[in-house]
């Protein structure tokens with residue numbers, strides 16, 4: 001009996017497809033999360049009571065089956081796992097595309113760094129730094145611009161007030177990076193999933209990318225902007 005083993009090049013191709021699928025899949029997890037997070041943030045327009053009770057309900061959700069904050073911990077674990085897979089796949093694919101591999105079995109191919117691939121790389125890194133800053137700010141409360149408070153609503157208002165104008169500026173810049181990442185990421189995911197095969201499909205993928213970028217980044221940005229100009233206080 002003879003067995004056929006796939007060539008090293010074929011295996012490398014397969015794992016490239018797998019990495020792209022992992023990027024698309026984890027990207028979709030992030031899109032789901034930011035959509036819900038953005039929607040939740042809009043509760044600031046319902047006032048302090050509405051926003052703070054929403055933050056509290058998030059922690060009580062699923063009790064007594066889940067422990068207090070149980071859902072939040074499940075979300076944290078899923079997000080962290082997705083982040084590790086997303087970044088690992090991105091770095092591996094990037095290194096492969098740039099011929100930084102040690103294996104000699106594939107032909108090294110020079111790939112031009114397009115504007116999009118550059119913004120994905122640097123924008124992705126900027127988002128990563130933003131998320132670290134954001135967690136130190138709102139979750140661990142290690143950084144407390146404008147003063148700490150037990151009310152999540154008050155922490156948000158303190159942070160984005162004009163006295164600390166740099167905080168809303170950091171958030172707004174990060175939302176710009178998020179918009180670009182979502183726009184191009186949606187396009188890449190559509191390509192990986194075989195959804196860009198015809199002009200009509202490409203147009204759909206483009207519209208989906210722009211819509212997600214505007215709705216999610218715009219929906220997030222409206223919160224620091226509203227505090228900055230005094231609509232929310």
Ligand code: HEM
Pocket residue numbers: 034037041055058072076079127131134135138139152156171175178220221223224
């Ligand atoms: C203007 C934009 C944003 C605002 C005002 C905002 C606000 C907040 C607030 C108030 C919390 C704390 C919630 C709580 O303690 O109940 C939080 C948590 C968090 N946010 Fe955001 N957020 C923004 C954008 C983002 C973006 C773009 C991401 C992801 C890319 C993100 C990821 C997270 C994460 C991972 C947590 C921690 C959840 C946890 O483990 O408790 N946020 N955010």
